[in-house]
Amino acid sequence: MEFREATASDTEVLRSMARESVKASYASFLDEETIDDALAQWYGGDATRDLVESEDSVVLLAVDDGRPVGFSQSEIVGDRETAGHIHWLHVRPDERGAGLGSRLLTRTREALLDEGAEGVRGFVLAGNEDGNRFYDEHGFERAGTRSIRIGDETHTENVYVESDVADAEWRAIEARELADGTTAYVSYGEAARGSQAPFYAAYESTDEDERYGWFCGNCDTLDNAMDSMGRIACNVCGNKRKATRWDASYL
Known part of the structure; x- marks a missing residue:
């Protein structure tokens, strides 16, 4: 398994994997139109290329025997406190259940720390049971919540931090x-x-x-x-x- 930084030449591959991943994970509680609109907003047009080329973004691509099988999308934010925010860990539906998500999380965390992050946070919709369980099983604890808009509705998003700092005041x-x-x-x-x-x-x-x-x-x-x-x-x-x-x- 190879993990490398994504480049502009990977744009279409990233967009395709994001679509597969999102549709597989959210069809149970979000309608198809909402998912399509969100994918078009975040990965459509030049958005994916801009993401890869941004100095603040960390996009890590997982390749198995020449085939892209997943990627993570993170960013470095803050000036008083530099934090690594993991926004997405995408894994192709047919590659799930074999530990790829765990390996991708580990390598993403390492990349964020190498980029100067003082801590790592993960974000997941409260309704995504698998996503919440994943962070819980990998040494993260829920430190708080925030509200986000999806279409015309407001949803709760859980914020996870690594357990050794979970009791600290994360908002400053x-x-x-x-x-x-x-x-x-x-x-x-x-x-x-x-x-x-x-x-x-x-x-x-x-x-x-x-x-x-x-x-x-x-x-x-x-x-x-x-x-x-x-x-x-x-x-x-x-x-x-x-x-x-x-x-x-x-x-």
């Missing part, structure tokens, strides 16, 4: 006073990759019950706009976040 909240005198609480552990610097989730209180908006890590402002597809654009410095993935999980 900091109070930031705004120009109008109000205070927002920025969660530096809840980051989203931007074109110039990460965006961080900001809340109205330390309870993190009410989202205030997104804090731009490039110019330290909350003056930005977010559309229904998860795209964020900072109105001050132009920092941008592309349309967000709709799920991140072991598949």
